[in-house]
Amino acid sequence: MTVQRFLPILAILALIVMVLAPLGLDPRGYEMRILCIMLLFAGLGQAWNIVGGLANQISLGHAAYFGIGAYTSTILLNLFTLSPWLGGLFGMVLAVGFALLLSIPTVRLKGHYYALATLAAGEAMRVIANSWADVTGGPVGISVPYMPGEGLWMMQFSTVLPNYYLFLAALVVICLIFWKIQTGALGYRLRAIKQNEQAAEVIGVDTYRAKLIAACVSAAITAFLGTLYAQFQFFFDPDTVFGIATISVKMALIAILGGVGRLSGPLVGAAFIIPMEEMANSYFGSSAAGLSQFAYGAILVIVILLNPHGLTALIGQLWNRILGKGAPHDRAAT
Amino acid sequence: MQNLLTFLQTLIDGILIGGVYAVISIGLSLVFGVMHIVNFAHAEFLMIGMFIAWFAWAFAGIDPMFGAFIALGVTFVIGMVMQRTLIKPILNAPQVSQIFLTVGLLFALENGALLLFGADYRSVSTSYQTQALTLFSSDAGRLLVPLDKLYAFLMALLSGGALWYFLSRTRWGRAMRATSQDPMAARLMGINTDRMYMIAFGLGVGTTAFGGAVILPYITASPTVGAQFVVLMFTAVVLGGLGSVAGAVVGGIMVGLIQSFSALFLPIQLMNLTLFVIFILVLALRPEGLVARRRA
Secondary structure (H helix, E strand, O other): OEEEEEHHHHHHHHHHHHHHHHOOOOOOHHHHHHHHHHHHHHHHHHEEEHHHHHHHOOOOOOOOHHHHHHHHHHHHHHHHOOOOHHHHHHHHHHHHHHHHHHHHHHOOOHHHHHHHHHHHHHHHHHHHHHHHHHHHHHHHHHOOOOOOOHHHHOOEEEHHHHHHHHHHHHHHHHHHHHHHHOOOEEEEEEEHHHHHHHHHHHHHOHHHHHHHHHHHHHHHOOOOOOHHHHHHHHHEOOOHHHOOOHHHHHHHHHHHHHOOOHHHHHOOOOOHHHHHHHHHHHHHHOOOOOHHHHHHHHHHHHHHHHOOHHHHHHHHHHHHHHOOOOHHHHHHHH | HHHHHHHHHHHHHHHHHHHHHHHHHHHHHHHHHHHHOOOOOOHHHHHHHHHHHHHHHHHHHHOOHHHHHHHHHHHHHHHHHHHHHHHHOOOOOOOOHHHHHHHHHHHHHHHHHHHOOOOOEOOOOOOOOOEEEEEEOOOOOOEEEEEHHHHHHHHHHHHHHHHHHHHHHEEEEEEEEHHHHHHHHHHOOOOOOHHHHHHHHHHHHHHHHHHHOOOOOOEEEOOHHHHHHHHHHHHHHHHHOOOOOHHHHHHHHHHHHHHHHHHOOHHHHHHHHHHHHHHHHHHHHHOOOOOOOOOO
16 A cells, blocks of 8 residues: 555545635635635745756746746736736746746756856846836835726636635646656656766756756746736735745745655645744734744754655655654655 | 046955955855855854944944954854754755755844844944045045955955965864865874864854954944845855855955946946846856866
8 A cells, every 4th residue: 555546536635625625714814815825835836846856956046937927917917907817928938038048058057056046046136126116116016906896807806715716726737737747758857867967868868958948837837826926915026026035945945845856745835834934923923023934944944954855755754653664655756 | 537546446445345255255165165065044144243243342342343253253153063963964965955954044043133133223333434545636536445344354354364374274274175175085084074064164154254243334234134145155156166265265356346346337226136147157157166176
């Protein structure tokens, strides 16, 4: 009996729970917002997982794509009342363009070097958004015009409930894309790169192309989630959507804490981190600034010290200990 | 004449600020050179150094230039303890874990400082803060050397020189370089590499804290001040070649010059943008650094 066999059933069960979850909750309530953000960040983590998890290209600059998506659709909506669906599409194109621009020189970098280059790229976008005030509104931020009653076409709703299902649908699609890549030829190529790039090249894997494609897919998904985020929050500023801590690191963290390179990783990670963060914020938010972020950093350090392979590996370890089994099979799955 | 003066003034400013960048970057480079770990939390030690110097100034009236030594000592100990408890267990872990452990440390330190000290900006007032040496004066303009920046630069030179002496002329420094080149061989030669790692990390964060303290007269301390220096530090280190101490000096001065010269052509907000672009290009084209190739 392996865990793998139960996975499809587990996934369907989880999906049913997620579809039914809002029924018991206030559709305008705080809990619904947290659930929405959780779904959004699970999607972001999954998008990061394509590059960071499968190919082990640790990007710390995915906020660049996220912000491009958020700003493009919002600016187009402000100027031409263009539907965020189309605006989001433009955002995806721009994000892929940026991913190519960034990846063509940097994709050959490994480990620390790639992390540093992407970190700088995200920061560069933040600086541009802050200083190009004519277009982005600068540090003051930008608002999405409120158009009640426009519904799905303008991605605006009077309650959070439709947003929830929109995010859930997006997450399911993203997970399917990830699963498709993971089990397909591209996934094998990316994992070959992760294990041993030189060996992969020798046996004929075009590592450059594989990483480039992965980066573009990941960027496009992230950008679209940026658009969804903009339509959900109605207001944002450069430091939020291009932030290192708020987006880049958080999405990577969600994938890593949950178990890097696994389909389930970002889901577990988001289900753990987002509620924890929100709880810490609501408990201590006003009384002690920084406590939630402090706890956040401390937990990150502790989890990595306990098991460098992430939460799911940690849970697997515990599970096996309870069942009295030997080495965790979970770990070999990556 | 006017143009020449502007050029020279920009050059002076660039070198003065670059010297300090060099010192805060040396520590980062040392840690990478010896332990092969990129410490994303490194800039937070600059913040800690600034706070230590500020408290020394506020409660004991110690000038930040001397407070810098206290900052160095305290962070040296903190660094050694931290290396023992947090960094050592992940020395052989996957790179992902290394990156995220130090990123977690970054959050913890920054927000820990926010919890302890609040979000206020703290600055010191010294007698030399507003003074400047006039190198040249005429109708067309003047060449000035601000004293606070000059002192910071001189202190940076001092600590950089001391570190160079330590690494190249002392027994322990040699042992440290041996450890960075080949830990296994170093261990076989009877070097306690674990101790070397601890000292390297302590020294690395210590010099950065020292650099943070000496810039206190012209940069205000706040818990988030480290964030301003993260990319800057990494740019300096990568320009000079990750892991090379001499390279970090060249890289730091280059970053200072790039910053002050780009301020002539670009609006102030875009100053760092040039830096980011150069940083990515250098990483892409010459990840081993522009200048040095020898390890510290």
